[in-house]
Amino acid sequence: MLETHHYRSTFDQRYAQARDDLLRMGQMVDNAIDRSIQALRARDQTLARQIIAEDLVINALRTTIEEECLVLIATQQPTASDLRATITAMFLTNEMERIADHANGIAKTVLRMGDEPLLKPLVDIPRMAEVARDMLRQSLDAFLARDIQAAHAIAARDAEIDHMYRAIFDELLAIMANDPKTITRATYLLWCGHNLERIGDRVTNIAERIVFMATGAREDLNE
Amino acid sequence: MAKIKAQGVNFYYGQFKALADVSMEIAEHEVTALIGPSGCGKSTFLRCLNRMNDTIPGTRLEGKIELDGLDVYAPAYDVADLRRRVGMVFQKPNPFPQSIFDNVAFGLRILGQTRGLADCVEQSLRSAALWDEVRDHLHEPALGLSLGQQQRLCIARVLAVEPDIILMDEPCSALDPIATLAIEELMRQLKERYTIVIVTHNMQQAARVSDCTGLFWLGKLVEFNPTEKIFTQPDEQQTEDYVTGRFG
Numbered sequence: 197m198l199e200t201h202h203y204r205s206t207f208d209q210r211y212a213q214a215r216d217d218l219l220r221m222g223q224m225v226d227n228a229i230d231r232s233i234q235a236l237r238a239r240d241q242t243l244a245r246q247i248i249a250e251d252l253v254i255n256a257l258r259t260t261i262e263e264e265c266l267v268l269i270a271t272q273q274p275t276a277s278d279l280r281a282t283i284t285a286m287f288l289t290n291e292m293e294r295i296a297d298h299a300n301g302i303a304k305t306v307l308r309m310g311d312e313p314l315l316k317p318l319v320d321i322p323r324m325a326e327v328a329r330d331m332l333r334q335s336l337d338a339f340l341a342r343d344i345q346a347a348h349a350i351a352a353r354d355a356e357i358d359h360m361y362r363a364i365f366d367e368l369l370a371i372m373a374n375d376p377k378t379i380t381r382a383t384y385l386l387w388c389g390h391n392l393e394r395i396g397d398r399v400t401n402i403a404e405r406i407v408f409m410a411t412g413a414r415e416d417l418n419e
Numbered sequence: 420m421a422k423i424k425a426q427g428v429n430f431y432y433g434q435f436k437a438l439a440d441v442s443m444e445i446a447e448h449e450v451t452a453l454i455g456p457s458g459c460g461k462s463t464f465l466r467c468l469n470r471m472n473d474t475i476p477g478t479r480l481e482g483k484i485e486l487d488g489l490d491v492y493a494p495a496y497d498v499a500d501l502r503r504r505v506g507m508v509f510q511k512p513n514p515f516p517q518s519i520f521d522n523v524a525f526g527l528r529i530l531g532q533t534r535g536l537a538d539c540v541e542q543s544l545r546s547a548a549l550w551d552e553v554r555d556h557l558h559e560p561a562l563g564l565s566l567g568q569q570q571r572l573c574i575a576r577v578l579a580v581e582p583d584i585i586l587m588d589e590p591c592s593a594l595d596p597i598a599t600l601a602i603e604e605l606m607r608q609l610k611e612r613y614t615i616v617i618v619t620h621n622m623q624q625a626a627r628v629s630d631c632t633g634l635f636w637l638g639k640l641v642e643f644n645p646t647e648k649i650f651t652q653p654d655e656q657q658t659e660d661y662v663t664g665r666f667g
Contacts, residue, residue, distance in 0.1 A: 273623055275650045275662040393527040412652030 207272040214264040214285050215340075221257045221289060225296045226329050228254065229395065230303035233325045236388060237318055239306065247303035251296055258293040262286055267337045277409075284409040288339065291398045291405075293330065298391040298398075313379040315371065324392040327356050331399040335406065341392040342410040347403040350416035357365045357396035381388045420488070422447040422584065422614045425470060426558030428482035430463055437463045439638045441482075445631075450606055450615045452629035452646065454622055455661070459635040461618045465586050468616065469505035470498055486584075497569060502531070510589040511570035514561035514576075519544075519553050519598070522572055523562045526580040539579055546612075547575035548605050567598025574605065578613075585609065587617040591624065603628045626650045634658050 228247055235243040263288040268274060274282050331350050338346035368382040368389075397418065404417050421444035422522075430438035438460045445451050453461040466472045467484060472492060484491050491501050503526070514522050522609040523540040532539070540557070549571040553564070561572055570590060577585055583662040591599040606615055606628050619625050625632050626646060634657070642655040653659050660666045 207664075275622070275626070276653055276659050278663045280650060 204272075204278070207268065207278060209275060210264065210268050210272065211274075211278070211281065211285075213270065214261055214282075217257060217261045217264065218285055218292075218398075219336055219340070221254060221261065221292055222332065224250070224254050224257070224400055225292045225299070226332055228296050229302075229325055229329050229332070229392075232299040232306075233318075233322050235303055235306045236242055236321070239309065239311070241307055244303040244306040246416060248300055248307075251300045254296040255293060255349075258289045261289040265289075280409045284339070284405045287405050288402055291402050292331035295395050295398050298395050301391040302388050304386050305391075307370050309384050315368075315378055315385060320364050321385065321392065322390055324357050324360045324364075324389065324396075327353060327360075328395040328399065330395065331357075332402075335399050335402045338403070338406050340410070342406065344407050347406040347410075348374060348417065350398045351403040354396040354418070355401045357393055361389050361393040420447075421445060422487065423487040423616075424483075424488075425464070425467075426483045426485075428467065428484060430460075430467060430481075430482065432475070433477045437638055438467070441635075441638075441640045443633060443640060443643055445614065445616060446509065447614050448610055448612075449630040450610050450628050452625035452632045453616065453618045453635060454620075454625050454632060455635035455641075457620075460638040461589055461633075461635040464635065465588055465616060465618050468584070468586060469502055469507060471507065473498070490653060503580050503624070504582050505584045505586060506580065506582035507586045507588070508570070508573050508577060508590045510567055511593050512573050513531060514569050514572050516560070516562060518558045519561045519564070519572060520557040523575050523579050523632070530580060540575075543575040543579040544572075546578050546609070547571045548601065548608070549575055564586055565598070567594050567601060570594060570598070570602060571605065574602075574609075576597045578609075582613065582617065584614045587615065587620055589620065599624070622650075636661070 228250065231243060231247055234240065235247065265282050268282050269279075330355050334346060334350050337343070338350060350377045365386065368386055372379050400418050405415070405416060407413060407415050423443075423445040425441055428438055428441040429436060433548045441460075441464060453465060455461045463472065467480060468491075472478045472480070480492060486504070487500070488511075489496065515525060517525075520540055524536050524541050527536060527539055541554075543549060544553060549568060552568060553572075563663065564572060570593075574585070591602050594602065603624065606617070609615060610630075617625075617629065629646045631643065632646045632649040634641045634649070636657055642649065642653060642658045644654060648654070649658060650662055653662065657666075
């Protein structure tokens with residue numbers, strides 16, 4: 197048996213840099229979702245403005261990671277699982293940037309709501325946010341571990357978010373039908389719910405990419 | 420049908436077994452790349468295809484290599500015709516110390532052709548993407564050309580005798596990047612009319628030019644698959660490790 201060598205330390209180091217930046221971005225995005233719900237609960241316009249301002253930082257980090265991956269491809273010519281990992285990192289940074297946009301969307305809704313009281317107490321929206329954040333954090337762990345089973349389990353949880361969104365939608369529709377004066381305030385909450393529902397879809401996309409990274413297979417986990 | 424079919428090929432240099440049970444079907448009008456670490460048997464296999472190893476004393480082949488369904492190692496097979504049909508381009512350009520014209524006409528003259536030489540030489544130089552650069556210097560020494568031009572001249576010399584198959588053993592390893600790209604572009608054009616088998620140490624070159632790739636390792640063919648599969652999602656862990664640079 198010939199001796200085994202490892203000649204890709206430059207690739208490994210540079211990929212690790214992109215991966216660590218991606219994980220840092222994931223924490224920032226998770227934090228943005230959390231704070232958007234805090235802002236909604238407390239009707240905290242200052243916090244909402246902070247979230248909107250910090251979205252620019254997330255966008256810049258996305259550009260950095262994309263550039264790191266481009267340089268990796270151009271200079272290290274990764275193949276097979278290295279190539280899939282690099283492409284997956286690029287894809288994930290794009291999805292997370294969009295997830296941050298959804299948190300941003302909730303923050304913008306908080307600004308529009310002004311001082312008007314909430315139409316109803318927040319119950320399902322914070323729950324949706326908790327599930328979405330949990331899925332996001334688990335997806336980052338699954339990305340690190342290249343864990344296909346975890347990716348499938350994460351995608352399956354999107355159904356919980358969809359179920360809560362349908363419940364919110366039906367409830368708000370009934371309130372609006374009953375009293376058209378509530379339409380504006382009900383629509384604000386619908387927007388928030390819709391943003392969270394989209395976050396669930398995007399984390400599911402991330403889970404699909406983790407399966408691709410680990411196996412090369414493309415699976416549709418969006419049922 | 421496969422243009423070349425190798426079945427259970429074992430090859431020995433004396434007692435040393437350089438190839439072990441290699442089976443491969445090489446498709447017509449495709450570029451097939453053979454990759455693997457030094458000493459893995461890829462060049463030995465390439466040289467088996469036109470019986471170039473016959474010239475090395477003490478070598479022996481078991482198994483079968485068929486060209487268009489005929490066993491090229493059968494006693495009745497005409498080796499001279501095999502070498503005409505299966506041309507070879509080597510690592511270092513090796514033009515003869517003659518004029519450009521005489522280099523390309525060399526094989527034709529050996530085959531006894533005396534008429535229409537100029538047309539054949541022009542056509543071969545055009546096919547090798549060299550005509551425009553040498554048309555006004557045909558009777559100047561071939562050794563005055565750049566290395567990249569010399570390698571294309573060697574390809575033109577092979578093309579002149581109208582082969583079916585062109586074997587290339589590290590054809591770009593002595594060339595600069597631009598000359599390398601010129602040869603790679605030429606390969607893409609030539610595969611419309613010829614079948615090309617290339618041995619290369621440059622994996623990115625294999626990825627760029629070939630349709631199928633075979634990885635050799637310790638005399639065995641580890642994996643033979645479409646090139647896109649080899650470089651994105653290989654079947655074998657050894658291939659994965661080799662193309663990602665994690666063994667060698």
